[in-house]
Amino acid sequence: MSDNADGEARPQPALLSVDLQEGFDNDTVIIRLNGQEVYREDGVATMRVLGLADTFSTAAEPGPATLEVVVESRGLAQTIPLEIGDHTHVGLSIVKGGIEAIASSEAFGYM
Amino acid sequence: MTSDWAWRGADPAGATGAGDAPIEEAVARPGPISGRYYGAMTKPRVGRYALDLRVDVDPCRPHSPVLRRISGDVYQVYRWPRAGGTATWRAYRESWVVDDPLVTWGASSVTITGRVRFWRGAHPAADIEVVIPWTATRVGSASVTFTSADGTQRAYTCPRVSDTFRDVTLEVDVCASVNVPPLLPGYDTHAHPNRPADLARRELTIEAAYAEAGVKLTVNPVHTVVADDLPEFDSWSAAELHDAMESHFSQYRGVWPKWHLWCLVAGAFENAAVGGIMFDVAAAFGGAGMPPERQGCAVFRRHEWFRDLVAAPESEAQAAAARKYLYTFVHEIGHAFNLLHSWDKGRPDAESWMNYDWRYDRRNGTGRFWSRFQMRFDDEELLHLRHGDRAAVILGADPWATGTHAEAPSGAFVELIGEAPLELLLRSKGYFHFMEPVIVELRIRNIGSEPIEADTELNPEFGGVVIYVRRPSGEIVQYTPVMCKQASPSLRILKPAGDGVEGEDRYSQNVFLSYGSAGFCIGDPGEYLVRAVYLGAGDVEIPSNLLRLRVGTPSSREDERIAQDYFIYETGMALYLGGSASPFLAKGMEVLQTVAQHYEESAVGAHVSLVLGRSLAEPFFRLVEGKMVKAHEADPQTAFEWATRALEQQQRDSSTFTNITYHQLRRTRADLLADMGEPAEARKELRTLVRELAQRGVNQPVLDEIRAYAKSL
Numbered sequence: 001m002s003d004n005a006d007g008e009a010r011p012q013p014a015l016l017s018v019d020l021q022e023g024f025d026n027d028t029v030i031i032r033l034n035g036q037e038v039y040r041e042d043g044v045a046t047m048r049v050l051g052l053a054d055t056f057s058t059a060a061e062p063g064p065a066t067l068e069v070v071v072e073s074r075g076l077a078q079t080i081p082l083e084i085g086d087h088t089h090v091g092l093s094i095v096k097g098g099i100e101a102i103a104s105s106e107a108f109g110y111m
Numbered sequence: 112m113t114s115d116w117a118w119r120g121a122d123p124a125g126a127t128g129a130g131d132a133p134i135e136e137a138v139a140r141p142g143p144i145s146g147r148y149y150g151a152m153t154k155p156r157v158g159r160y161a162l163d164l165r166v167d168v169d170p171c172r173p174h175s176p177v178l179r180r181i182s183g184d185v186y187q188v189y190r191w192p193r194a195g196g197t198a199t200w201r202a203y204r205e206s207w208v209v210d211d212p213l214v215t216w217g218a219s220s221v222t223i224t225g226r227v228r229f230w231r232g233a234h235p236a237a238d239i240e241v242v243i244p245w246t247a248t249r250v251g252s253a254s255v256t257f258t259s260a261d262g263t264q265r266a267y268t269c270p271r272v273s274d275t276f277r278d279v280t281l282e283v284d285v286c287a288s289v290n291v292p293p294l295l296p297g298y299d300t301h302a303h304p305n306r307p308a309d310l311a312r313r314e315l316t317i318e319a320a321y322a323e324a325g326v327k328l329t330v331n332p333v334h335t336v337v338a339d340d341l342p343e344f345d346s347w348s349a350a351e352l353h354d355a356m357e358s359h360f361s362q363y364r365g366v367w368p369k370w371h372l373w374c375l376v377a378g379a380f381e382n383a384a385v386g387g388i389m390f391d392v393a394a395a396f397g398g399a400g401m402p403p404e405r406q407g408c409a410v411f412r413r414h415e416w417f418r419d420l421v422a423a424p425e426s427e428a429q430a431a432a433a434r435k436y437l438y439t440f441v442h443e444i445g446h447a448f449n450l451l452h453s454w455d456k457g458r459p460d461a462e463s464w465m466n467y468d469w470r471y472d473r474r475n476g477t478g479r480f481w482s483r484f485q486m487r488f489d490d491e492e493l494l495h496l497r498h499g500d501r502a503a504v505i506l507g508a509d510p511w512a513t514g515t516h517a518e519a520p521s522g523a524f525v526e527l528i529g530e531a532p533l534e535l536l537l538r539s540k541g542y543f544h545f546m547e548p549v550i551v552e553l554r555i556r557n558i559g560s561e562p563i564e565a566d567t568e569l570n571p572e573f574g575g576v577v578i579y580v581r582r583p584s585g586e587i588v589q590y591t592p593v594m595c596k597q598a599s600p601s602l603r604i605l606k607p608a609g610d611g612v613e614g615e616d617r618y619s620q621n622v623f624l625s626y627g628s629a630g631f632c633i634g635d636p637g638e639y640l641v642r643a644v645y646l647g648a649g650d651v652e653i654p655s656n657l658l659r660l661r662v663g664t665p666s667s668r669e670d671e672r673i674a675q676d677y678f679i680y681e682t683g684m685a686l687y688l689g690g691s692a693s694p695f696l697a698k699g700m701e702v703l704q705t706v707a708q709h710y711e712e713s714a715v716g717a718h719v720s721l722v723l724g725r726s727l728a729e730p731f732f733r734l735v736e737g738k739m740v741k742a743h744e745a746d747p748q749t750a751f752e753w754a755t756r757a758l759e760q761q762q763r764d765s766s767t768f769t770n771i772t773y774h775q776l777r778r779t780r781a782d783l784l785a786d787m788g789e790p791a792e793a794r795k796e797l798r799t800l801v802r803e804l805a806q807r808g809v810n811q812p813v814l815d816e817i818r819a820y821a822k823s824l
Contacts (some may be wrong), residue, residue: 019384022454048451048455049388049389049390049392049446049511050385050388051452051454051455051467051470052382052384052385055382055384102473104469106469107384107415108384108467108469109384109385109386109414109415109416109467109469110382110384110385110386110388110467111385111386111387111388111439111442111443111467
C-alpha cells in the first residue's frame with residue numbers, strides 16, 4: 001500500500017496476465033480491459049510445440065472487471081467477467097470456433 | 112495391458128496361452144523374452160539384409176507395461192572388398208509392426224505369429240513367425256521367418272541384444288549462470304503427498320523414466336558449461352538455442368538421423384512462462400526452423416517452477432519443484448521423440464508425461480492430475496516410442512508432428528550406418544528466384560584409402576542416382592527425369608584423398624531438377640529439401656546429405672502473369688531439353704525468350720539466356736513427311752548474343768552461376784567463337800575461364816582439362 005496526498009492508503013495496482021494459448025492461426029486479436037484496448041496484434045499464431053501463441057501483462061484495478069476479446073480475423077468476440085486479484089492469469093484459446101477462457105491465480109506455464 | 116512385471120515360467124500374466132499345458136516339463140525362463148534382437152538374413156541371401164527386432168510380449172521390468180506387439184527395422188547390408196579389409200555399411204530400408212500377434216508359450220520357447228503391417232510403401236501381404244527358445248541360463252536367438260502371400264520366405268537369426276527397445280544417448284550441457292546442483296533431476300515418487308495412493312515408490316531419474324518406457328537412455332557424463340554471462344543477455348530465443356546446439360552438441364556434425372539428443376539447462380526463455388522447450392522444430396510450430404529437426408531441447412532453470420529446487424527436497428514445495436524438474440525433462444525429450452501434447456492428440460485427460468497438469472486440472476478439478484498420474488506415458492505413446500516407424504521416432508528424421516509419410520517413397524529415408532568408401536554430396540545455391548531453373552550439383556568423392564572405380568554418370572536419367580524432393584507442402588516425391596537412358600557406365604578411377612593431385616578423388620555433375628516426367632518438380636515458392644542416393648551399378652546404396660534450398664516468391668503481378676505461361680508443359684520440356692527448335696515446343700521457346708528479355712538483369716534471365724544460346728549452337732533436324740530435313744541451321748551469332756547476356760549478368764552478380772554452370776557458359780561461348788572462325792578468341796575465352804575458376808578454388812584436374820581443350824581448338 002502507498003499513501004495518497006491525504007495520507008490515506010491507496011491500493012496497489014494489480015496485475016493481469018493474459019496468455020493466448022491454443023487455436024490461433026495467423027489471427028488478428030484485440031483485447032480490451034474495462035473498455036480500454038490493452039492488446040492488438042496481427043499474425044497471432046499458436047506455437048504448437050508449447051501450446052502458446054503470445055502473452056502480455058497489464059496493470060489493472062483489483063476487483064470486478066470486464067475483458068473483451070475480439071478475434072477480428074474470424075469474426076469472433078467474447079466478453080469475460082473477471083475478478084482481478086493481486087495477480088490474475090487468464091488463458092484464452094480458440095476451441096471449436098469459439099473463444100474459451102480460463103482464469104487462475106497462478107501462472108500457467110508451458111513446456 | 113499388464114503392469115505386473117513378475118514373469119513366472121511358461122505362462123506369464125496377460126499372455127495368450129496355447130490351450131492345454133505343454134507335455135514337456137517347463138523350463139523356467141532366466142529373464143524376459145521381451146527386448147531387442149538383432150541379426151542377419153539366413154534365407155534367401157545370407158547376410159544381405161539385417162533385422163532389428165523388437166519383441167514386447169512379457170514384462171521386462173517393474174512399472175513397464177507389456178504392449179503385446181512385435182516390430183522391426185530392416186537394413187540392407189553392403190560390403191566393399193578392398194586391400195585393407197572389407198568396408199561394411201548398412202542402409203535402413205523400412206519398418207514394420209505386428210499389431211495383434213498370437214503368442215504361444217511352450218515349455219522352453221515362445222512362438223509369435225501375425226500379419227505384418229509395413230509403415231510405408233506398397234507390399235504384398237506377409238505373415239511372420241518368431242520363435243525364441245530359452246534354457247535355464249539364457250534366452251536364445253530369435254528365429255524370424257517372413258512368408259509372403261506367394262509363398263516366398265525370408266528368414267533371419269537374431270541374437271538378443273537388450274531388454275529395451277531403443278537405445279539413445281543424451282548429452283546435457285548447462286549454462287554457467289545456472290550451473291548449480293541438481294543438474295539432472297531425481298525424484299522419490301513418494302516425496303510429495305499429492306500422488307496416487309497406489310503409486311509405486313521408486314527413485315525416478317530421466318534414465319529410469321525412459322527405461323520404464325522401454326528406451327535405454329544413457330546420459331553422457333560429460334556436461335559442458337556454456338558461457339552465458341554477457342551482461343546484456345538475459346534470455347534465450349529458439350534460434351539462439353539452435354545456434355548453441357550447433358556449437359556445443361558433440362554429435363551435431365555428421366550424418367543424421369541418429370539416436371542422439373542434446374539438452375541445455377539454460378537460464379530463461381524469452382517468454383518467462385516457458386519452463387522447457389523442444390526448440391528444434393519448424394518455425395511455424397514455434398521452433399528455430401532448421402531441419403533436420405528434433406535434435407535438441409532446453410530446460411529453463413530460472414523458471415518459477417524450479418524456484419524451490421534443491422538436491423535433497425524436504426518440504427512440499429521442494430518436492431513439487433523436483434517433480435516438475437523431472438517432468439519437464441521427460442516431457443521435452445518426449446517431444447524430441449515426436450510426441451505431441453496429450454490434448455493435441457485428442458486425449459486431453461491422459462495421465463501422461465505429455466500433458467500439462469493445469470490443463471488436466473481445468474477439466475478434472477484442481478490437483479487431480481498429480482493425484483492420478485502414475486509417472487508414465489500413455490499406451491499410445493509407448494507404442495510410438497517402442498514400435499513406431501523408425502523415421503518417426505529417431506532423432507533428426509521426420510519433422511516434428513509428422514510421421515504420416517505412408518505415401519513417401521521408401522528410398523527417401525535410406526540411411527547409411529557404417530563406413531562406405533564413397534561420399535555423395537549435394538549442393539547448390541541456397542536461394543533461387545521465382546522461375547529460376549533449379550540446378551544442383553552432385554559430387555561423388557572417394558573417402559577411403561584405396562582407389563575406387565566408380566560410375567560417374569550422376570544424372571538420374573541413367574538410373575545410377577535417385578533424387579528425392581520434399582516440397583513446401585511437405586509432400587515427398589521422387590524426381591523422375593523425362594528421359595531414361597541406358598548406357599555403359601562412365602567408369603572413372605577416383606584416387607584416395609591425398610594421393611596425387613587434389614581433385615582426383617572426386618567427380619561432380621550438375622542436374623536440372625525443375626522439371627521432370629511428372630511436370631514441374633520444383634517451382635512453387637517455399638523451402639525444399641533434396642536428397643540423393645547413389646546406386647552406382649546397382650550394387651551400392653549411398654545417401655547424400657540433405658540439401659535445403661528456397662524458391663522465392665513472385666515480386667510483382669507481372670511475375671505472376673508470366674508464371675502463368677512459364678509453368679506449362681512446353682516451357683518445362685524446352686528447359687529440360689536445353690532448348691528445342693521443334694514446332695511442338697515453339698510456345699515454350701517463345702516464353703523462354705520473353706523471360707530472358709524481361710528478366711535480363713537477374714539470375715532468371717541469365718539461366719534462360721544460356722539455355723537459348725546453347726539451343727541455337729547446333730542445327731536442328733526433324734522428320735517432315737517421312738524425310739529427315741534440316742529444319743534450322745545453327746545460328747552461332749545469335750547464340751553468342753544470348754550467351755553474352757548471361758555472361759553480363761554473371762559479371763553484375765557473381766553468385767548467378769555456380770562453378771559448373773559458369774564453366775558451361777564460357778565453354779559454350781568458346782565453342783561458338785570457334786564455330787564463327789575465331790579460334791584465338793575462343794582460346795582467350797577459355798584462358799579467362801581457367802583464371803576465374805582458379806580464383807574460385809576449382810581443382811587442378813578441371814583446369815588442366817580446360818587448358819587441354821583450349822589447345823585442341
